[in-house]
Amino acid sequence: MPESGRPMVRRGLDHLERCGALRREVVARPEDIPGQLLAVADLFSEAPYGRCAALLAARATVCAPVDWLQPLDAALRQLSVRAEPPTSPGSCGVLVRIGEVEVALAPDDGWLVEPIGQVERSVAAAAVAAEAVARFLGRPARPLPGARRLPGLDRRGPRTSTGAPLLDPWPAPEQLRELLLDPASLLPAGELKCPRPAAVRPLAAGEGPRMPDWLRALLWCVHVPLRWESGDLAHSGGWAHRGLASARGFYPVELYLVTDTGAWYVEPGDLRLVPVSPSASSDPGSRFTLVLTVRETKVSHRYDRYATRLCLQEAGLALAALGDAAREAGIAADAVAELGERGRSGPWGELLDLGPDERPVGRIMLGPPQRALDARSFARHLALVRQRRSGHRVFDALGAERVGRLGSLPAELTAALDDRLSTFLVVHRPCLDAAAGRWEPGCYRVTGHGPEPVRAGLEPTEQLQRGQDAMGWLAPDYLSASATVIVAVPVDEATADVRRLHDITAAAARIAHRGLLGAAAAGAVGRIHNSLRADVVAAVTGEKQLAPLFQLIVGCAGPDGTITVDVAEAAFIGNGITKLTGDTRC
Ligand SMILES: Cc1cc2nc3c(=O)[nH]c(=O)nc-3n(C[C@H](O)[C@H](O)[C@H](O)COP(=O)(O)O)c2cc1C
Numbered sequence: 001m002p003e004s005g006r007p008m009v010r011r012g013l014d015h016l017e018r019c020g021a022l023r024r025e026v027v028a029r030p031e032d033i034p035g036q037l038l039a040v041a042d043l044f045s046e047a048p049y050g051r052c053a054a055l056l057a058a059r060a061t062v063c064a065p066v067d068w069l070q071p072l073d074a075a076l077r078q079l080s081v082r083a084e085p086p087t088s089p090g091s092c093g094v095l096v097r098i099g100e101v102e103v104a105l106a107p108d109d110g111w112l113v114e115p116i117g118q119v120e121r122s123v124a125a126a127a128v129a130a131e132a133v134a135r136f137l138g139r140p141a142r143p144l145p146g147a148r149r150l151p152g153l154d155r156r157g158p159r160t161s162t163g164a165p166l167l168d169p170w171p172a173p174e175q176l177r178e179l180l181l182d183p184a185s186l187l188p189a190g191e192l193k194c195p196r197p198a199a200v201r202p203l204a205a206g207e208g209p210r211m212p213d214w215l216r217a218l219l220w221c222v223h224v225p226l227r228w229e230s231g232d233l234a235h236s237g238g239w240a241h242r243g244l245a246s247a248r249g250f251y252p253v254e255l256y257l258v259t260d261t262g263a264w265y266v267e268p269g270d271l272r273l274v275p276v277s278p279s280a281s282s283d284p285g286s287r288f289t290l291v292l293t294v295r296e297t298k299v300s301h302r303y304d305r306y307a308t309r310l311c312l313q314e315a316g317l318a319l320a321a322l323g324d325a326a327r328e329a330g331i332a333a334d335a336v337a338e339l340g341e342r343g344r345s346g347p348w349g350e351l352l353d354l355g356p357d358e359r360p361v362g363r364i365m366l367g368p369p370q371r372a373l374d375a376r377s378f379a380r381h382l383a384l385v386r387q388r389r390s391g392h393r394v395f396d397a398l399g400a401e402r403v404g405r406l407g408s409l410p411a412e413l414t415a416a417l418d419d420r421l422s423t424f425l426v427v428h429r430p431c432l433d434a435a436a437g438r439w440e441p442g443c444y445r446v447t448g449h450g451p452e453p454v455r456a457g458l459e460p461t462e463q464l465q466r467g468q469d470a471m472g473w474l475a476p477d478y479l480s481a482s483a484t485v486i487v488a489v490p491v492d493e494a495t496a497d498v499r500r501l502h503d504i505t506a507a508a509a510r511i512a513h514r515g516l517l518g519a520a521a522a523g524a525v526g527r528i529h530n531s532l533r534a535d536v537v538a539a540v541t542g543e544k545q546l547a548p549l550f551q552l553i554v555g556c557a558g559p560d561g562t563i564t565v566d567v568a569e570a571a572f573i574g575n576g577i578t579k580l581t582g583d584t585r586c
Helices: 003-018 035-042 048-057 066-078 108-113 118-136 173-181 213-220 297-329 375-387 409-415 459-471 491-495 498-521 534-541
Strands: 059-063 082-084 094-098 101-105 225-230 238-242 253-258 263-266 273-275 288-295 332-337 358-367 404-407 422-427 431-433 442-447 450-456 483-490 525-528 546-555 563-566
Touching: 035 048, 048 118, 059 066, 066 082, 066 094, 066 118, 066 563, 094 118, 101 118, 118 225, 118 238, 118 563, 173 297, 173 491, 173 498, 173 546, 213 297, 213 375, 225 375, 253 297, 288 297, 297 332, 297 358, 297 375, 297 498, 332 498, 375 498, 404 409, 404 498, 404 546, 409 422, 409 431, 409 442, 409 450, 409 483, 409 498, 422 459, 422 534, 442 534, 459 534, 483 491, 483 498, 483 534, 491 498, 491 546, 498 525, 498 546, 534 546
Parallel strands: 059 082, 404 431
Antiparallel strands: 059 094, 094 101, 225 238, 225 563, 253 263, 253 288, 263 273, 288 358, 332 358, 422 442, 422 483, 442 450, 483 546, 525 546
C-alpha cells in the first residue's frame, strides 16, 4: 500500500474498532478476562489485555468518611476492583486511588457530611467508581456530580420553571390531531432557554413516617435510580437511570401517598415521605392510594407544547410499571388513568398542594399483601427491571448481531392485547424467540393467536427507514435493530377528547411496558422512539387512519464503552429482597 493511503486505512480501522465492529487480536485473548471489560479497554488502549488484567487485579485505596465506604466498595466490586480500607480514617473528602490514578471528591459545601440519604450516596458512589475505572482505562477526566446535584435527583432549581410554557390543560380535538399527527410543528426550533426545574419537588423538610417495606419494594421498581451509566455515548455523559424509561431522563411523574391518616410527597431516591398536608400524622395508616401527578414544566422547558404528549406517555408507563410490580409482589392494585385540573383547584390539588404546572394523571389503590412478600420472585422482577435499558447502539449497524433475539417479546405482546388498539411487530432481520421459533423479516399484526403475518420481506423495514429519514430527527437505523413494535389507535378515537387520549395512551403504555421488559428478558435493549408518523404507519401496516401511540425499537447493542454500575441496594440488603451479585459490567 502506498504510504499516503496508510493514515486513511488506520483511521478506518480505528473507527471500526471504536464502534466495536473490529477487535485487533494481536495477542491471543486470555481466558479469564470478561468480554465486556475487554470491549471497554479495547476502545481506549493499544494494550487491552494488559489493562484488563490490571483492572481485574486492581485494588483501590478508598479514603472517605465511614458511611461512604460501603457504597463505594459495592460499586467498585462490580467493576472487579477491590477496595482497601482507608489509610487516613479522619478524612472527610472521598479519594479513590487505583494504582497511580486518583479520583477525588472534595467535601464541597459540606455535602459529604450532610444527611443526604443512602440512595443518593449510593448513586454518587457508583458515579465515583465508574469515573475511577474510566480514568484507570485512560479516558479523559469528567467532572463528578455533587451529591445534591445528581441527575434525576437534583434538588437545586425552582419548583416550576419560569418561562417554560404552561400547557393547555384541555386541548381541543384539532390540537390533539396536531399532537399525534404533526408533532414536528409543536417542537421548538432550537433549545429553549428556560431553567430546568428541580428534579425533586422542593418542600420544607418535614418528618413523615417510614413507608411499609412492601410499598418500598414496589416503588423501588419505578422511583429509584437503579444504575449509573457513563461514557461518551451515555446519556449526557453520565446518568442515573431508573426502572422507568423517560424522555431525556426528565422523570416528570411525581408520586404522593394518601391514606386515612394523611398525605405525603414520595421523594424519589430514598423514598422518604414528606408531609404535604398539615394534618399528616406520624402513622402511615391504611387504605393506601398512590396519586400520580406530572410536573409539566419538567418537560415543557425543553419540549414546549409537545410536552403534553410525553407527559401522557410517561404517566401511562408509570401506571403500567406500578401495576406490574404490584402483581409480582402479590399486592392487590387497582390503577386508574384520570386527568385532573392543574394546581390547587382540582380534587387532589389542595390536599397535595400542587404547583401551577402540576396536575393529577392517575391513581392506584393498593391493598397490603395478604402474605409475606415472596422475596425471591420479587428480586427476579427487580433484576429484570434493572436490565431494561434503551441502549445506545440499537441504531448502529456495526454493533448488530446477525440473528436478532426476540425472547418473550411476541408472547408478551400477545398477552397484553387490547381490543381498542392495533399492535404490530415489524421484524427487520431473522430472529429467534424464547421458544427457538424463527421469525423472518416482515410486518406482523398481533392477534389473540399471536403475531400473524401481514406482509413478508424487508419492504416494511425500508418504509420505516425512509419515513424516519424524511422526518429529520436523529433517525434510528432499523436495519441494525431486530424488530420494531408499533402500538396505534384509530385517529378519531384518540383525538376526540384529551381524557380519551389519556386513557388509550395508558392502555398502549401497558403494551409498551411489557414489550420493554420482554426485550430486557432476551438480553436486548428497547428504545421508545417518538418519531413515527401516521402516513408511515399506513404504508407499513396497510391500515389507514391509525395514529401511532408508541414505537419501540428492539435490538442488541454492540459494545460502546459505556461503564455501568448498579446502584447498591443497601436499603434492602437487610430484609433480603435483593442481594449484590458482584457482576462485572463495563
Ligand atoms: C415517552 C418517551 C419518549 C421517548 N422518545 C425518544 C425518542 O424520540 N428518541 C430517542 O432516542 N429516545 C426516546 N426515548 C428514550 C429515552 O431517551 C430514554 O428512556 C432515556 O434516555 C433514559 O434511558 P433508559 O431508558 O436506558 O433508562 C423516549 C422515552 C420515553 C419514555
